[in-house]
Amino acid sequence: MTPGPPAAPRRRSVVLMFPGTGAQHPRMAAGLYPHEPVFAAAVDEVLGLLGPVGAEARADWLAAEPVVPMAADTRSAPLLFAVNYAMGRLVESWGVRPDGYLGHSMGEFTAAVLAGVFSLPDAVRLLWARVLMQRTTPPGGMLAVAAAREDLAGYVGGYPGGEVVVAAVNAPRHTVLSGPDGALAEVAARLVADGVTFRALAARSPYHSPALAPLVAPTVELLRPMRLGAPRTPLHSAYTTEELSVATATAPEFWAGQPTAPVLFWPTLDRLLGERDLVLVEAGPAQSLTVIARGHPAVRAGHSEVVATLPPRAKGPEEDRRCVRAARERLLALAGPRVVTPASVHSG
Structure with a gap:
């Protein structure tokens, strides 16, 4: 055949x-x-x-x-x-x-x-x-954090400089935070103090946030x-x-x-x-x-x-x-x- x-x-x-x-x-x-x-x-x-x-x-x-x-x-x-x-x-x-x-x-x-x-x-x-x-909106930025969304609950919320929120969930341990400059600087300082790895993204606005x-x-x-x-x-x-x-x-x-x-x-x-x-x-x-x-x-x-x-x-x-x-x-x-x-x- x-x-x-x-x-x-x-x-x-x-x-x-x-x-x-x-x-x-x-x-x-x-x-x-x-x-x-x-x-x-x-x-x-x-x-x-x-x-x-x-x-x-x-x-x-x-x-x-x-x-x-x-x-x-x-x-x-x-x-x-x-x-x-x-x-x-x-x-x-x-x-x-x-x-x-x-x-x-x-x-x-x-x-x-x-x-x-x-x-x-x-x-x-x-x-x-x-x-x-x-x-016309406040200057801000974004931080890519090597942590799960649920692990960052203590870092989001209201700060004297504004509100920081979860802006993106890119992977199980790749979460992006966003907020106005002052508030985001406070969060960055806390992440450093806690030994959490992160990097600032090339953004000058707090995208995907209430700002x-x-x-x-x-x-x-x-x-x-x-x-x-x-x-x-x-x-x-x-x-x-x-x-x-x-x-x-x-x-x-x-x-x-x-x-x-x-x-x-x-x-x-x-x-x-x-x-x-x-x-x-x-x-x-x-x-x-x-x-x-x-x-x-x-x-x-x-x-x-x-x-x-x-x-x-x-x-x-x-x-x-x-x-x-x-x-x-x-x-x-x-x-x-x-x-x-x-x-x-x-x-x-």
Whole structure:
């Protein structure tokens, strides 16, 4: 009996992940700009919507010595969003159609654009409005603490300088605290005294804390005229830990409240990886989500896999391109090619 043709390899489900504030760094993915037309066009599309501000941000991103550093919110926010969005478009241009999206903090806006909830112009307008509105709130910061959320109960709450809260649960022993400068300094001093390991994140605002509550109402008003659509691809929210329903995805109050809500990345990841085997693709800089996801038991056991598309830090143009080539080869082996329909890739 003549054996039949070998069975086609099983296509693995793909979820694209997009990092949030803190992943940005000087010249992130800059090595792709002259060599990847899809990536470059997507970056230009985002920054073009910001007019002169976007042109200045692009010049600083590509410059060896930028005029305005990446730490400034006028650079970090638009450039991180642009790189995330462009990497998502690049991955999809390879013929890999994601079965879902997952963003961390600001990365959820990128996910929402690719899923069809926001048009790109509306998302960029909202992003820039938040940059400007954040300047009216007290200065603050964030601390990444090597401890479980429940172990930090004694460090959160009211202080003379403001309130400190849990801003993110990234892993079982990776919790982020956030608050105004004075209160956060008191917490940092207590952590040092108690021998708890932590590091300050590259954030100048107390993201995901009550300090940003004044931004919610004006953001709702900004969102009301926007036409929010039902997700065309499952959009997994690290705020609800669930796939967003149409009602939630199209509610202005949900998006407006994100600056004050904690990011529950690990519980969301835990649910996703507990349901099925996945290929998780970090479509953005720094590999912060890759490191977290590779620590999950489902990944360590080999049931699911994580693919990074960019290096963990700027290592030069050739390393950007090498990392992308390796990611493309691995992804096509695991999950593609699969025809990308007009509904799955769009610019808004």
